Amino acid sequence: MxxxxxxxxxxxxxxxxxxxxxxxxxxxxxxxxxxxxxxxxxxxxxxxxxxxxxxxxxxxxxxxxxxxxxxYQPVVEAVARTIADGVNFSRPTELELLAAQDFLRLVPGADMVKFAKNGSDATTAAVRLARAATGREFIAISDQPFFSVDDWFIGTTAMNAGIPPTATARFRYNDLESLATVLRAQPVACVFMEAATALAEPAPGFLEGVRALCDQHGALLVFDEMITGFRWSARGAQQVYGVTPDLSCWGKAMGNGFPISALAGKREYMELGGLRTDAERVFLLSTTHGPETGSLAAFRAVVRAYATTDxxxxxxxxxxxxxxxxxxxxxxxxxxxxxxxxxxxxxxxxxxxxxxxxxxxxxxxxxxxxxxxxxxxxxxxxxxxxxxxxxxxxxxxxxxxxxxxxxxxxxxGGVEGLVKGRAVAPALRRFAAPRRVATTPIDVAHMLYS
Structure with a gap:
C-alpha cells in the first residue's frame, strides 16, 4: 500500500x-x-x-x-499559441465566430450558441430562457443525478439549506405516464433531462414520446448534454437517438478539461437574449470569461481531434x-x-x-x-x-x-477489519456526518515545507 x-x-x-x-x-x-x-x-x-x-x-x-x-498536445499547443496574443478583450474576437461555427456544424437542430464556463451557467440559462419564452414558471426534471448548482435544481436535493421552495417537479426516466402526469398538473416551461445516462438507455419510443408530450403541452424540451456530448458522440445524444430538443446544454469534454460550456438552441428562442427581437429581452448569458480565447482554442482543437482520430x-x-x-x-x-x-x-x-x-x-x-x-x-x-x-x-x-x-x-458478512476508517458518503447529503471533519486546528506547515 x-x-x-x-x-x-x-x-x-x-x-x-x-x-x-x-x-x-x-x-x-x-x-x-x-x-x-x-x-x-x-x-x-x-x-x-x-x-x-x-x-x-x-x-x-x-x-x-x-x-x-x-x-493532450494538440489542445495544449493550440491554447498556448492563442493566449500568447491575449486572453480577454473588451469586444468579441474572430475566434468567437469560428468556434460558434464549429459548434453549430456539429449539433443538429441548433441555430445559435452562446459560450460560458460552467455547466450550471448553461443549464440555468436554459431554464431562464424557457420560462421567458413560455411565460411559465414550473420546470419538469427527470430523476437523474445532477443538473445545476443553482436553486431550481439543488432545491430538489437533500443539500437544500438556504434555498427557498422551488417550482420544480420530477418525473421518472423511461416512464412517459409520469411525465404526462406532471404536464397535466400545471403549465410547465420546460422538460429538462439527459437523453441517456451511463446506466440508463432510452426505451424504444421514450424520447420520441417526450418530444410529443412537450409539443402537446407547449413546454420546451431541454437536453443536458454535459456528459453525453463528446462521449456518446461529438454531436451529442440527440444525434445518437435522433430526437432534437429545443435547447441543449454542453460542457465537460468540449475543452478536454479547459473551462467551457455552451447553451445552444433554436433561433426563435435564442434570439430572445439578443438584439433582434421586439419581445422583452432575456438576460440569457453574460460572462466576463465566457469568450476567453484559451478555452475557445481548446474547443476548436477538440473538434479537430474528433474529426481525425475517433x-x-x-x-x-x-x-x-x-x-x-x-x-x-x-x-x-x-x-x-x-x-x-x-x-x-x-x-x-x-x-x-x-x-x-x-x-x-x-x-x-x-x-x-x-x-x-x-x-x-x-x-x-x-x-x-x-x-x-x-x-x-x-x-x-x-x-x-x-x-x-x-x-x-x-x-x-461485512467489511469489519478490512476497511481502514469511515465509509465514503454521497456528495449531496444534508449533514457532514458520517464524514464530518474535526475542527481542531492542526499545524501541518512544518510537514509541508520542512
Missing part, C-alpha cells in the same frame, strides 16, 4: 481554507477512503501523480471532462475490455452478484453490494481502498481515448487483487 503522508497534510490545510476541502463536492476527500485521498500535482495521458510521488491510472478523467487524455471508439474499446475483464474475475471468484461493472463502455461505473445484495457505501469504500492503494484512481471506470491496453491490463490485475479482498468481506 502507498504512503499518503503529504497528501493528508495538504488536505488538512485545504479544509482550513476551502469549505469542504475541495472546490467541487464530487472531488471531496469524503468521496475516498479516509486518509487515502491523493492530492494531485500533474497528469499525462491516462496517468496522474500525487504530491507523495505515487502514480495512478486514472478513471473519471476530470469528472468526465477529459476524453483525449491529460496534457476518440469515442477508443474510449469504448477500453471500457468494454475493462468491464469484461473485471466482471469475469468477479464471476470466477463467486461474487458476480455483489461486484459488477455496468453501463455504457465509455462511461461505466462499478456497483458494490453487500451480502444481502443491497448497494453499500461500506463495500464501495473497501473496493476503492484496494484500488487506490494499488495505483488505480477513480470513483468510476470512465475511460478516455488515452487509456492503453497496458492500462487496462494493469487495472484488471489490480481489480483481481481487490476482488479477492472483497470476497473475504462478503464471506464474513
Amino acid at each position: 502507498r504512503d499518503f503522508h503529504r497528501s493528508n497534510a495538504i488536505q488538512e490545510q485545504l479544509h482550513d481554507v476551502v469549505p469542504g476541502g475541495a472546490h467541487t463536492y464530487a472531488r471531496g476527500a469524503d468521496q475516498y477512503p479516509e486518509s487515502m485521498a491523493p492530492v494531485l500535482v500533474r497528469g499525462s495521458g491516462s496517468h496522474v501523480w500525487d504530491c507523495d510521488g505515487n502514480e495512478y491510472v486514472e478513471y473519471g478523467m476530470g469528472l468526465r471532462s477529459v476524453t483525449l487524455g491529460h496534457g 476518440p469515442i471508439a477508443r474510449m469504448e474499446r477500453a471500457g468494454r475490455r475493462l468491464a469484461e475483464g473485471v466482471n469475469a474475475i468477479a464471476a470466477e471468484l463467486g461474487i458476480g452478484d455483489y461486484l459488477q461493472v455496468v453501463g455504457r463502455p465509455s462511461c461505466s461505473v462499478f456497483l458494490t453490494k453487500d451480502p444481502e445484495g443491497r448497494p453499500s457505501q461500506e463495500f464501495r469504500t473497501l473496493f476503492l481502498q484496494e484500488l487506490v492503494g494499488r495505483g488505480v484512481l477513480g470513483q468510476s471506470f470512465v475511460t478516455s481515448a488515452a487509456h492503453t491496453d497496458a492500462d487496462i491490463d494493469l487495472t484488471i490485475e489490480v481489480c483481481r487483487e481487490a476482488a479477492t479482498v472483497y470476497r473475504r468481506a462478503v464471506a464474513q
